[in-house]
Amino acid sequence: MREKILEMEEYANEHNVPIIEKDSIAFIMKFIKANNVKSVLEIGTAIGYSAILMAQSTDDVVVTTIERDETRYMEALKNIKKCDLENRITVHYQDALEMNLSGVSYDMIFIDAAKGQYTKFFEKYKYFLNPGGVIITDNLKFHGHVGNRSNIASKNLKQLVGKIEDYIDFLKNNEEFETKFYDVGDGLSVSIKKNDI
C-alpha cells in the first residue's frame, strides 16, 4: 500500500495536482481513529489521495467524496481500485455546490475544494452532519498568505486570500458551531455543532 501512496504523491507532483500535506492527513487519520468516525463526506477528491488515507484510518470507516474535474475523478477511481477500497470509497463526479444529497448524513465532513467557496460548502453541507459530527477544513493558512494580504501583488490571489480570511471570521463568529484552529500543515479547522458538545 505504501508504494501506491508514493505513486500517487509522484503523480500529484508531476501533474500539479494539489494534495493534502502529510502532517494534515496524519492529524485527520488520528482524529478519525480517536473519535470513532464511521462515515466521512469529502468535498474535493482530486486523485483520491486523502480519501484513500482516510479510509485506511480504521477498518470500517466509509468515505464519500465529490470531484468536479473529470480527469482527476477518473484517476481517483483508478487509484481506489488499485488500493482495493472500492467497497469503502464512493466517488461522485459532480460540482459539490450543485449536488443534491438526501437521506444521508456523516460523522465528519472534510472541506478541501475551491477555497473561494468554503463558506458556501459549509452552509450547504452542515445539514448533513450526524449528532456530534464535525466539519474539518484544510488550507486556512494558504501557504502563509492568510494574514499577509498586503504583500500580495496579484489581484486574483489577493481576492482569494480575502475569501479565506472571511471564512475564518465566519467560523469564529458562527453561533451554531465551536471551531478550533490548528497550526498543522497548511492550517486546519475543526468545527463542532454547539448543541452537540
Ligand SMILES: C[S@@+](CC[C@H](N)C(=O)[O-])C[C@H]1O[C@@H](n2cnc3c(N)ncnc32)[C@H](O)[C@@H]1O
Ligand atoms: C486541494 S484538491 C483536493 C485534494 C484532495 N482532498 C487530497 O488531499 O488528496 C481540490 C479539488 O477540489 C476540486 N473542486 C473544486 N471545487 C469543487 C466543487 N465545487 N465541487 C467538486 N470538486 C471541486 C478540484 O477540482 C480539486 O481537484
